[in-house]
Amino acid sequence: xxxxxxxxxxxxxxxxxxxxxxxxxxxxxxxxxxxxxxxxxxxxxxxxxxxxxxxxxxxxxxxxxxxxxxxxxxxxxxxxxxxxxxxxxxxxxxxxxxxxxxxxxxxxxxxxxxxxxxxxxxxxxxxxxxxxxxxxxxxxxxxxxxxxxxxxxxxxxxxxxxxxxxxxxxxxxxxxxxxxxxxxxxxxxxxxxxxxxxxxxxxxxxxxxxxxxxxxxxxxxxxxxxxxxxxxxxxxxxxxxxxxxxxxxxxxxxxxxxxxxxxxxxxxxxxxxxxxxxxxxxxxxxxxxxxxxxxxxxxxxxxxxxxxxxxxxxxxxxxxxxxxxxxxxxxxxxxxxxxxxxxxxxxxxxxxxxxxxxxxxxxxxxxxxxxxxxxxxxxxxxxxxxxxxxxxxxxxxxxxxxxxxxxxxxxxxxxxxxxxxxxxxxxxxxxxxxxxxxxxxxxxxxxxxxxxxxxxxxxxxxxxxxxxxxxxxxxxxxxxxxxxxxxxxxxxxxxxxxxxxxxxxxxxxxxxxxxxxxxxxxxxxxxxxxxxxxxxxxxxxxxxxxxxxxxxxxxxxxxxxxxxxxxxxxxxxxxxxxxxxxxxxxxxxxxxxxxxxxxxxxxxxxxxxxxxxxxxx
Numbered sequence: 001x002x003x004x005x006x007x008x009x010x011x012x013x014x015x016x017x018x019x020x021x022x023x024x025x026x027x028x029x030x031x032x033x034x035x036x037x038x039x040x041x042x043x044x045x046x047x048x049x050x051x052x053x054x055x056x057x058x059x060x061x062x063x064x065x066x067x068x069x070x071x072x073x074x075x076x077x078x079x080x081x082x083x084x085x086x087x088x089x090x091x092x093x094x095x096x097x098x099x100x101x102x103x104x105x106x107x108x109x110x111x112x113x114x115x116x117x118x119x120x121x122x123x124x125x126x127x128x129x130x131x132x133x134x135x136x137x138x139x140x141x142x143x144x145x146x147x148x149x150x151x152x153x154x155x156x157x158x159x160x161x162x163x164x165x166x167x168x169x170x171x172x173x174x175x176x177x178x179x180x181x182x183x184x185x186x187x188x189x190x191x192x193x194x195x196x197x198x199x200x201x202x203x204x205x206x207x208x209x210x211x212x213x214x215x216x217x218x219x220x221x222x223x224x225x226x227x228x229x230x231x232x233x234x235x236x237x238x239x240x241x242x243x244x245x246x247x248x249x250x251x252x253x254x255x256x257x258x259x260x261x262x263x264x265x266x267x268x269x270x271x272x273x274x275x276x277x278x279x280x281x282x283x284x285x286x287x288x289x290x291x292x293x294x295x296x297x298x299x300x301x302x303x304x305x306x307x308x309x310x311x312x313x314x315x316x317x318x319x320x321x322x323x324x325x326x327x328x329x330x331x332x333x334x335x336x337x338x339x340x341x342x343x344x345x346x347x348x349x350x351x352x353x354x355x356x357x358x359x360x361x362x363x364x365x366x367x368x369x370x371x372x373x374x375x376x377x378x379x380x381x382x383x384x385x386x387x388x389x390x391x392x393x394x395x396x397x398x399x400x401x402x403x404x405x406x407x408x409x410x411x412x413x414x415x416x417x418x419x420x421x422x423x424x425x426x427x428x429x430x431x432x433x434x435x436x437x438x439x440x441x442x443x444x445x446x447x448x449x450x451x452x453x454x455x456x457x458x459x460x461x462x463x464x465x466x467x468x469x470x471x472x473x474x475x476x477x478x479x480x481x482x483x484x485x486x487x488x489x490x491x492x493x494x495x496x497x498x499x500x501x502x503x504x505x506x507x508x509x510x511x512x513x514x515x516x517x518x519x520x521x522x523x524x525x526x527x528x529x530x531x532x533x534x535x536x537x538x539x540x541x542x543x544x545x546x547x548x549x550x551x552x553x554x555x556x557x558x559x560x561x562x563x564x565x566x567x568x569x570x571x572x573x574x575x576x577x578x579x580x581x582x583x584x585x586x587x588x589x590x591x592x593x594x595x596x597x598x599x600x601x602x603x604x605x606x607x608x609x610x611x612x613x614x615x616x617x
Contacts, residue, residue: 044112053086334556390416476509
C-alpha cells in the first residue's frame with residue numbers, strides 16, 4: 001500500500017513540476033530525415049551526422065515543485081561539433097505539435113549557418129538569427145510565431161532575484177528583437193533554456209555571462225580534453241568528466257575481439273573485473289542509465305601505461321597467399337585538405353585454402369533462372385542505319401540522298417542497314433567488403449559472409465552467361481600498413497571452378513579501410529579498354545579502422561577516392577545492407593549512386609538484378 005501511494009505521489013508531483021506539454025511532444029526520430037535534409041540543403045556540412053543529444057546538467061534555478069519532485073534538470077539542447085549536429089531527443093516546449101516540429105526545422109537552419117564555436121553565447125545567437133532572417137526572408141513569419149509563443153511560455157519574472165530578472169528580460173528582448181541587446185548581466189544561475197538558440201558543445205553554464213575565449217575557458221576548467229562517448233543504439237552522447245587516478249594497481253582488461261568494433265581515442269580506465277558475454281546486456285543498460293562517464297586523468301610520470309591488444313592475426317603459414325611486396329597508395333587528410341602520398345600499403349592476396357569447386361547445389365536453380373534473364377541482354381539485336389553495305393536497303397537514307405542530289409551535288413552516303421547483335425562494350429569490377437562485421441548472423445543458419453559468398457557466386461554465373469568483362473575482389477584492413485586486397489577473379493581469367501573455389505574460401509577479415517581499396521580497384525578497372533566502366537561496391541557498414549580512420553576521416557577519404565574514380569570516367573555504385581546507410585552514403589555516392597537492401601537474405605537475388613538494371617539502360 002505504501003509503495004502504491006508513493007508511486008502515485010511521484011507521478012503526480014513529477015507531472016506538476018514538468019513544464020513541458022507531453023501531448024504535443026515531437027520526437028527526434030519523427031523528424032530526423034527532414035531536419036537532415038534542411039541542414040544539408042541550406043549549406044550545412046554534408047558529412048556531419050544529424051543525431052539526437054542526451055540531456056546534460058543545466059544549472060538553472062529550480063522551482064519549489066521541481067525541488068520536491070527531485071527533478072535534476074537534465075536538459076537536451078541543440079549543439080554541434082566537427083563530427084555531428086545534435087538536436088534534442090524530443091521537444092515539448094509548445095502546446096502545439098506543429099510549433100515543436102517547426103522548432104526542429106528552425107534549429108537545423110541555424111546550425112547550417114553556424115561554425116559551432118561561440119565567443120559570447122547570447123550575442124552570437126542574436127547575430128546568427130539576424131543573418132539567417134536576412135538571407136531567408138520567408139522564414140521571418142515562422143520565426144516570429146516561434147519567438148512570440150516561446151516568450152509567452154517562459155516562467156513569470158515576478159519572484160526572480162533582480163539580477164536574474166534583468167537577465168531574463170534581456171533574453172526575451174533578444175528573442176523578440178534579435179540584435180537589439182548588447183549587454184547581458186552576470187548571474188549565479190543560468191536562465192531557463194532558450195530552445196530557439198544553439199548551445200556550445202561545452203557545459204552550458206560556462207557560456208553565460210561575459211564575453212570569453214572558449215578554448216581558454218575549457219583549459220582553465222580542465223576540460224580541454226573532454227571526450228564524448230557514443231552509444232550506437234540511439235546515437236546518444238554521454239558527458240565525460242576527468243578526475244584524479246584512483247589508488248591501487250590497474251587490472252588487466254579482458255574481452256573478446258568481436259566486441260571491439262574500432263577505437264579512435266585511448267581512455268585510461270581502472271578495471272578490476274573481467275567481462276563476460278552473458279553480462280553484456282547488463283553493462284549496456286548500466287551505460288544507458290549513466291548521465292556522466294568518469295575517466296581518469298593521464299599520469300604525467302607514467303612511462304609505460306597502455307592497453308595492449310592482440311588482434312590474433314594469422315601466422316604467415318596460415319594466412320592468405322600474398323602477391324608481391326605490396327602497393328603504396330595515397331590517402332586523403334581532410335583536415336589539411338591534402339592527398340598524402342604513399343601513406344597506405346595495400347597487399348594483394350589469394351585465399352590460401354581455395355580449391356576448385358562447383359557451384360553449390362542450393363544455388364543451381366537460382367543460377368539457371370538468373371542466367372535465363374541475362375540471356376536476353378545477349379539476344380537483343382538492332383538495325384545499324386546508313387551503312388556503306390548491309391543486308392537491306394535503308395529507305396530513309398536513300399530518300400534523303402535522292403532529294404539532296406536533285407537540288408545540289410551530293411556525295412553518296414551509306415544507303416544500307418545491317419542487323420547487328422547487342423554490343424555490350426563495358427567492364428565491371430565488384431569490390432566486396434570482407435570486414436569482421438560480416439561474421440555476424442542474420443538468422444539461425446546464415447552469417448553475412450555466407451550471403452556475400454552466395455551473391456558473388458550468382459553474380460559470376462550471371463555475367464558469364466552474358467559474356468561481360470568482369471573482375472571480383474574483396475578487402476579488409478588492419479591499420480594503414482596492412483590493407484588486404486583479396487583477388488577472387490581478375491579481368492584476364494575465365495570464370496571457372498578455380499574462381500568459384502576462391503569465393504567459397506573467403507572468410508571475415510578485420511576493418512573497412514574503404515578509400516585505399518577503391519583507389520586500387522579504380523587503377524585495375526581503368527586499365528580496361530572498354531567504353532563503359534562500372535565499379536560495384538558491396539558493403540555492410542561505413543568506412544572504419546583502428547588508427548584514426550573512424551568517423552569523418554574515413555568518410556572524407558572514401559569520398560575523395562570515389563571522386564577520383566568519377567574523374568577517370570568510372571561509374572561507382574554501392575550496394576549496402578547497412579541500416580544506417582542513409583546517414584552517410586548520399587554524401588559518398590550521391591542520391592542515385594547507391595541502393596540499400598534492408599533484408600540481407602535478398603542480396604544474392606538482388607545483386608544480379610541491379611547489375612542488369614545498371615547496364616541495360
